[in-house]
Amino acid sequence: MPTIDIKKKDLDGLIGKKLSLETLENHLKLAKAELKEYNAESDDMKVELSDSNRPDLWCAEGVARQIRMHLTGKPEEYPFFKPGRKATRIIRVAKDMKAVRPYLAACTAQGIRMNDAVLTQMIQSQDKLAEIFGRKRSTVSIGIYELDKIAFPVDYRLAAPDEISFTPLGMTEKMTLGRILDQHPKGIQYGGIVRPFKKYPVLIDGMNQVLSFPPIINSTEIGEVKTTTRNVLVEVTGTDQRMVALTLNIIAVSLYDRGAEIDPVQVVCPYATDLGKNITFPRDTSITVSLSPERFSQALGEDVSAVDLKRRLTAYGHRVRSMGKALKITCPPYRDDMMHPMDMVEDYAISRGYESFEAVMPRESTVGGLSSLEVFSDTVRGHMVGTGFQEFVSNILCSREELADALSADDRLIEVDNVMSLAYSVVRHSVLPSLLNVESASSKAFYPHRTFEVGEVALPDSGSIMGTRTDLNLGAIISHPTANFSEMHSTLDVLLYYLGIEYKLVPSEHPLFLSGRCGKVQAGDNVLGYIGELRPEVLERRQIAMPTAAFEINLNRIQL
Amino acid sequence: MDISSLNKLFESLHPLENKFLLTFAQGDLLTAPRVIELSGLDESRLDMASGWLVSKGLLSVTEEPGVSLVTLTETGSEYRDKGTPEQRIIRALQEGKQFSVKDIIQTWGMDPSEVSSATGSLKASGVIRIVQGGILELVTGADLRAYEYLGTVISEVGSGTSLVLSSLTPDKQELVQANFHKRGKGKGIFRITEKKNRTFSLTEAGKEILRLLRERGAVTEEASALTPDMLKQGTWKNVRFRSYNISLNPPRTSIGRKHPYREFLDYVKYQFVSMGFQEMRGPLVENEFWDMDALFMPQFHPARNIHDVYFVKDPSHAKEIEAPFGRQVAAAHRDGGRTGSTGWRYQFDFERTRRLILRSQGTAVSARTLASGPKVPGKYFSIARCFRYDAVDATHAPDFNQVEGIVLGEDINFRTLLGLLKLFGQEIAKAEEFQFRPAYFPFTEPSVELHVKHPKLGWMELGGAGIFRPEVTLPLGVDVPVIAWGLGLDRMAMVALGIQDIRDLFSRDLDFVRTKKIKLGQ
Incomplete structure (x- = not known):
């Protein structure tokens, strides 16, 4: 989840109090945030936010707000959310936007107390919201413009790739929309969002000036915010109206926290949306839930009073009213993460501080135990150790190359579809290749070598509902100047004796083992595995310079 | 004296x-x-x-x-039996055979450098020439005596066990000196040892x-x-x-032995059993349903895209999702179903939920256990091999073990959650100081991070936990509160083994594994 850069001085300013680093770190828990780095010289902090459902916290203003409310005990007032405010500025949405990028929300902010830190936070928060919350701008993207250069009404419409040209940020000459997608770094990065369509979204003002090409890039003339900027238009477009509205709210409250006056913009839409056709933004979409104190007490394991609930939730940003025995709790407009009453329980616990709860052991007694397969595996491992074998633990993900010489013609492997590295592109189907890897890497270790592993392998299995199955296999290897079938057979024989398995060896073929020196381990009709002497070509290919013998058996099948 | x-x-x-x-x-x-x-x-x-x-x-x-004694080296003995390379080439040419330098190397089994020096010497002394196609040809009337003479001296020296150098004629002595093996140099024919x-x-x-x-x-x-x-x-x-010198080091021996990392995991396993936990197991290849959907992670969750999990190529999908869980989980995602939640408000993709992946989190095993009619009250744990789509380095192994589990019961609540974590801190990390921090996991609410003061490592994050969201438990048929917990024990394992690189937990080096000691319960 996001890590953001904040100047401590800026954060202190927003909180309204200079906090010691220790106090700050403690308060950061309120925002599920952690201070990862602090450079006292440059005053730079790196803060990691862990809650992916709280995009309002991904900026200095949001973190500061959560702490400020805790210190004052009151939720913040954002008067511009009061319904019935008249908008003087209008953005008109064209009919054909519905199929491409249907939703837009906007507002203006005037009188921002701008400085370097404010500008940094604006850019950073815009970036984090669009990248992470907006899924790399596909669901939500944001544009911020110099308000004073715009002639309203602004139109949100489609334009053909060569119909309009403007100078995008980062360039010095005019480019058509098509060229921006081909040549501009942002066009190349995000072009996939609009390329499926014949025409692309643009924002154009009453003087025919291009504001931007959402969600790709702003124009240099109007869409560049500088440290001299005081008044801005904020616009959010996207494919999910709730997320678009919420994103605008988050930016609006942050700019309000920076001293700006927020005024509404009316969005006129020719098609119906969940919020209507004529929508005035910013708009409070938050919900109210009704909860009894008992619900909290039950979930927390201790009695909590309505008074304390009200106090703590209020200090966390909620509006709380009593309605008989229940509490009516309204979320702040910059949050949209309340899905279940349990979410409110957590807010209360965080606001009060986890350390204020007494840790109590669950009193109900239970009986512990291992699965029968694990008990069996432990028995097998005990016998192998007693027989003088060194146990190994190997990685399960490996390269096809490592398994190639252990594959029979009809063996199929579980392969990775989205391969990152060929070295880790298949799941092993057998344990022996892992032990042969050990031999290849251990020619300097004194002989004799006797190693084993009880480990998981995976195989396609058309008989299973998953189409695959996981087996637990025992593989064992001996490698030394006189290692042979007979010695390996002794080990298998004594193991199966103690496990109480009647078995026989049936002459067989196996890609790892020499013809005529390989057997199928069979218990009744049940094939448990294979035993044999390694083919010299296998040893040579794997650079193993000692005669080697091995067996592998499937423990799931023995246990049946 | x-x-x-x-x-x-x-x-x-x-x-x-x-x-x-x-x-x-x-x-x-x-x-x-x-x-x-x-x-x-x-x-x-x-x-x-x-x-x-x-x-x-x-x-x-x-x-x-x-006196100086002269004997044949290994090469000299070979030359005595087969002739010198030059002699062999001359003899073969005299027998009328046709061949090139390459043929000699490929079919006579001679060392390439030996062949090239022999042919070089024969060419330089005018005994042979190389004609079209690299074929060697004997020059008629060439003087072959020098090569035959060397053969005679080799036979003479090689006839007994050793020979006093000075008993040879001066020209033979010279020949011996010219072909004698100096320690560390290339192949010589004769070895001269000084006898004092x-x-x-x-x-x-x-x-x-x-x-x-x-x-x-x-x-x-x-x-x-x-x-x-x-x-x-x-x-x-x-x-x-004879008395032994008992101050000598004994010869090394190896014993049958558990892998030290496995020994650590066994110890952890028995600790959980002793705390009343039942072991659970699950498959390495999971589907998205059990790995993520059942855990109420929305299908658009940022941690679910192509760069975070390994997808399986073939088969690519499970045949079906066990009824009625598929339908119930889908409803929880869509509008909350009967869980009292608003849900994530999107169209659940039934095709995608069957997609096979390599298990990315041990919580998948917990989800399967919830759906299998677990005991109430009940405690469960698993040590599950998981795969995460990360570049492999000193802190990321291609697959690793996660220790995870659940606790079900009527008396499960936030305070007993903290109590359980405190028990883990005391028993597993031998810690006496704890800190609980608010945390975020998609499937729990409230969520907690447990930080403990480890006697050796100092303050460290031991694990994460929380109470499963009703959106997780109710669709899987469980109507009591459930704690979900997971512990990060790799760092403790690495300290117990004295290693810094997580990949060494899965080392292929036998010597390394044989020599690693481990102390448990500290």
């Missing part, structure tokens, strides 16, 4: 030394051949015995330059010891080992057993 030191020396004498010393009855100065003659010791035993006696200060040796003339005399102490030997008599037969035969025949009574 005082008598006690003399006695000690006397006691320390080996039968070979005794034999050696007793030859001095016949004189004060003895040459090596004379000692061999009188004592019956062979040359190597003579060397051993004289070396020991010198080191004990009983014997002094004077050495004078002696040694003369031995007893020191004063040596003479004293010799006197004692005469007075007391000496054991000149010694056995290195007791045999079953000696016990049977009773001959052990007439034999002295």
